[in-house]
Amino acid sequence: MSKFPAFLLCSLFSLLLVLSTPHAIAQTAPASNTPTQAAPAAPPTEKLAELLKLLDDPDIRNWIQNRPPASATSEVASEATLEVEDIEAQARSRFRALRAAIPNVPSEIAATAAKVRQQAGEDGFAPGIVLLLGIIAAGAVVEWLFRTRVRKAQFESAILTRAYAEFGPLLVFAFVAALIFLVVEWPPHLRVVILYALLAMIGYRFALGLCRLSLDVGGTSHFYYTRLRIFGAVLAFGIAFWAICRPLGVNPDVRAVITYAFSIVLLLLSMETVWRRPLDRQGNPPTRAGNVLSTLYLVGLWLLWCVNLPGLFWLGIYAIALPKILAATDRLTRAFALTRWNEEKASTLRTVLLVRGVRAVVILIAVGWLALVWRYNPNEIAKESPLLQSIVSGLFKSVIILLLADLAWQIAKTTIDRKLTPDEGEATMTPDEQARRARMRTLLPIFRNGLAVVVLCVAVMTILAEMGVQIGPLIAGAGIFGVAIGFGSQTLVKDIVSGIFYLMDDAFRVGEWIESGSYNGVVESFSLRSIRLRHHRGAVFTVPFGSLGAIRNGSRDWTVDKFRIRVPFKTDINKVGKIAKDIGKQLLEDPELGPHFIKPLKMKGVEQIGEFGIEISFGFTARPTGEQTAIRRRAYTMITQAFAENDISFAQPTFQVGGDEKEAAAAAAMHKHQADLAAQQAAAEDGAKT
Incomplete structure (x- = not known):
């Protein structure tokens, strides 16, 4: 339907x-066609006197007192049969009355219209x-x-x-x-x-x-x-x-x-x-x-x-x-x-x-x-059955209770959803305000779910109380049942308790990148039991709080990104430092990447001298918005172009092998191989002779 x-x-x-x-x-109209029954006439006095004498007879009186009672089942069946017959008789009588009234409809309407016209004319x-x-x-x-x-x-x-x-x-x-x-x-x-x-x-x-x-x-x-x-x-x-x-x-x-x-x-x-x-709203025919x-x-x-x-x-x-x-x-x-x-x-x-x-x-x-x-009418129902009065009154009151609960929940839900909706000016907020809003978006979904459970439980308990149910034993039984469930599902309790402490410690927020063991990704959402992480390749991890352990948060306050480049031994280090400084200024002026910097790109210095060249370290400090990878890729590109323009090459491993020494080493290896083969052949012949 x-x-x-x-x-x-x-x-x-x-x-x-x-x-x-x-x-x-x-149905309550009087049946004009049903004749009224006259009251029965009183019997003669002689018959009444004879009846009284029979009642005074000891045998009659003893028979009346010792007569077995009629079967209750037969009486109920007889009453039910009479009730069905009465209903059938009333229905038949009503049908006959309506069928007899059909021919009188035009005359009744005409008579009524004539009555109205006559009175109006008078x-x-x-x-x-x-x-x-x-x-x-x-x-x-x-x-x-x-x-x-x-x-x-x-x-x-x-x-x-x-x-x-x-x-x-x-x-x-x-x-x-x-x-x-x-x-x-x-x-x-x-x-x-x-x-x-x-x-x-x-x-x-x-x-x-x-x-x-x-x-x-x-x-x-x-x-x-x-x-x-x-x-x-x-x-x-x-x-x-x-x-x-x-x-x-x-x-x-x-x-x-x-x-x-x-x-x-x-x-x-x-x-x-x-x-x-016609078709419905989805375009489906009936x-x-x-x-x-x-x-x-x-x-x-x-x-x-x-x-x-x-x-x-x-x-x-x-x-x-x-x-x-x-x-x-x-x-x-x-x-x-x-x-x-x-x-x-x-x-x-x-x-x-x-x-x-x-x-x-x-x-x-x-x-x-x-x-x-x-x-x-509550008063009349209460006189007939107090239990029925309690149930009916509770049903009517439950409608009001449900309406109030629905109104309270909708107001709370709307307020929370408005807080969760990003503002247009959020990008211009201070870091403290952004952190506060991120923490609010993290905690409010949990609070909303808990509030829904509380409102539902309170509404159900109130309705049961209005219908006359004693809710005290129900609450006590629910408490005992909850303790039993807690002992039987310790892992679930561990997950929930761990999640509460993670939230109290502000270990992560929605939108932050975290790493825990073999799991890493951006926090999309979480429930009372688990957290949902989105990997950068698209995979989704749903990890129970009890399995998280130590958490590495890569989106809190600031992040430092470092990388190294190898250059030949003859490279001018001061010139490389100037190039890095110029690239840092250009990145700061970039409209897309510039706002994410806290400290610009610069050369840290020589980290070590390797076998093939010198390792130079670069680094910058950025906001934890996830754009540090894009900044590093742009820096690689700009450094490569700047090195090419200034005739600076990257270090590459080289090997030098002389020609005469190579031939001598190959001949010596050949002689050694032949000697090994001869020794093996001689040992085989000696074994055959023995």
């Missing part, structure tokens, strides 16, 4: 908002339809004047401007219509007709205004909006017609037939929408199985309404309609925040309060309506 159309949800939500009461009235009023059109015309004229005067009204929020254009003229129309209605002294029957007709019209226009706003922000498509207009018109007319029939004395069975007729029309409209709905299940769900809800089970009916409606309504409400409020405060990501406190506040109002209205449908 996840693809249940939004139109269907809204339609059923509005359908049963009004039409759930006629059945109770129809009091000197025109027919009701003429008076209603006159009020509508007067309200429309004033509404048109209002539109022409405030047509160019603009607000800071486009949604607010659109809402003003939708509901401002409607309020003017409603005010004018109400003023005319209250000023005139209407006949009783005509007053009822005018009142409910105006209310239905104003309610229909208000619903269409909400639908148009939802259409503007993308919450409703044109397909569903078209169906909503038809559905709303039928619903408004049906509500007004049913409400008018009640005070005018229309037969209850006729009113029930009219109500069922309108409900069937609305059900058919909803089913037509299900089977003809499946036949989904359409069949949606249709069965619709029929099931309609049957629940028919048998007068409003509680189950509304729970079924809430299961599918409430999430859609909340999503549309969130979309509207976020669109308002975007156009009013230019806050697209809804990352400010006022946006969170607005979105969650409107959501809480919608949920409270839904819960209040459910309590009204169930006719929830």
